[in-house]
Amino acid sequence: MSDSAPSPSALTPGIVAGRLPPEEYAENFDDLHPRLDRHEALVAADRCYFCHDAPCITACPTDIDIPLFIRQIATGTPEAAARTILSQNIMGGMCARVCPTETLCEEVCVREVAEGKPVLIGQLQRYATDTLMDADVHPFVRAPRTGKRVAVVGAGPAGLACAHRLAMLGHDVTVYDARPKPGGLNEYGIASYKTPQDFAAREVDWLLKIGGITIETGKALGPAMTLDQLKSGHDAVFLGIGLGGVNALNLEGEDKDGLRDAVDFIADLRQASDVAALPIGRDVVVIGGGMTAVDAAVQAKLLGALNVTLVYRRGRNRMNASQFEQDLAASKGVRIITGAAPRAIIGNGAVREIEFDYTGDDLKPTGETFRLAADQVFRAIGQTLNGAALPDLDGRKIAVTGAGRTSLDGVWAGGDCAAGGDDLTVTAVAEGRDAAMDIHATLMAEG
Known part of the structure; x- marks a missing residue:
């Protein structure tokens, strides 16, 4: 949605822009974790034991040699540290900002286990990666061209990681994406305070310096660009199409003004030239328990909503959002209610209240209900795969074996659209990278 086109909820009474003094918006949407300076980085690196059998490496979905890159920082060579990181995770800069390190590498850090305070691996x-990118250096050189052409559908983390590795190995890659800008989730789906200053776009520009990658936006799988057409025009196809659909509440009145998908709200924020111009309600309710729900709830509060409540049908320990994210939401004034599921949407034309059932461990209503005032409601109850004539599915996602092989010869898949992952940026990068290596091996074996 463009900055000039108001969202449907902007036309609803009570949902207005400019709820805060102008100076508060810049402060609210500033960098959540400012970059360490050189001295801070050296002090943080000095805490690492440089374990030989480091559990942090095993906990990293991209298998980065964490002790090595921290030692390289400690010895004053952050550019070398960045190369160590990027050789495994070409989107290491974004992952350093958004990866839930507190439940991955830092959770198993020996310092965390012994002292309750891990090495600041993410920071x-x-x-390291910011130091290298600031120097406008791309640390990898493209191999001689192989003459092979690969189509990548989806310019999100999985697709870009796959494209970069394939290009580095000498293949010519065309990336197709339905959106106006590449980046996928990194560009459109992450809270603005996690990646300010257009970092997602800058990282894509930097990644493309490898050469051999062409990006075509505004193109999605469908009648105008079918999977069969892509297969006939390329030597291989990688699908990194994400999850384009959003689950509905399946309640009467869900079409009332004031109800939106949280992913659309977050995308509007990410693309807005002035967040102060974005409308927000006085009483906001977010339904869901994952990272998207937390991002929407926190940003609603930062935009000036008076009351923001996040409601999840299961218990706190079942929320997909990490404990850090839950604590962040609470610190910003978001109220979290668990064990409750939406029952009814109340209002005449526009939402005014949401009625909820308290639920038991079996998710069945207990018979007790409550209502929350709401002039704006965001749905964040999961996304679904969109598309026709796709490879075989495993449940609601594309079935894959090995490094992303699908049921169709010459077609691989990875990221959120593929079965088996955990819907994290870092996992998508790993799956795109590994699929690229398998595609390369297959193409070279074919001659």
Whole structure:
């Protein structure tokens, strides 16, 4: 949605822009974790034991040699540290900002286990990758051209990681994406305070310096661009199409003004030239328990909503959002209610209240209900795969074996659209990278 086109909820009474003094918006949407300076990075790196059998490496979905890159920082060579990181995770800069390190590498850090305070692995990763990117250096050189052509559908983390590795190996890659800008989730789906200053776009520009990658936006799988057409025009196809659909509440009145998908709200925020111009309600309710729900709830509060409540049908320990994200929401004034599911949408034309059932461990209503005032409601109850004539599915996602092989010869898949992952940026990068290596091996074996 463009900055000039108001969202449907902007036309609803009570949902207005400019709820805060102008100076508060810049402060609210500033960098959540500012980059470490050189001294801070050296002090943080000095805490690492450089374990030989480091559990942090095993906990990293991209298998980054964490002790090595931290040692390289400690010895004053952050550019070398960045190369260590990027050789495994070409989007290491974004992952350093958004990866839930507190439940991955930092959770198993020996310092965390012994002292309750891990080495700042995520912040050290950002220090190294930012240092290299600021120098406008691309640390990898493209191999001689192989003459093979690969189509990548989806310019999100999985697709871009796959494209970069394939290009580095000498293949010519065309990336197709339905959106106006590449980046996928990184560009459109992450809270603005996690990646300010257009970092997602800058990282894509930097990644493309490898050469051999062409990006075509505004193109999606469908009648105008079918999978069969892509297969006939390329030597291989990688699908990194994400999850384009959003689950509905399946309640009467769901079409009332004031109800929106949280992913659309977050996308509007990410693309807005002035967040102060974005309309927000006085009483906001977010339904869901994942990272998207938390991002929407926190940003609603930062935009000036008076009351923001996040409601999840299961218990706190079942929320997909990490404990850090839950604590962040609480620190910003978001109220979290668990064990409750929406029952009814109340209002005449526009939402005014949401009625909820308290639920038991079996998710069945207990018979007790409550209502929350709401002039704006965001749905964040999961996304679904869109598309026709796709490879075989495993449940609601594309079935894959090995490094992303699908049921169709010559077609691979990875990221959120593929079965088996955990819907994290870092996992998508790993799956795109690994699929690229398998595609390369297959193409070279074919001659």
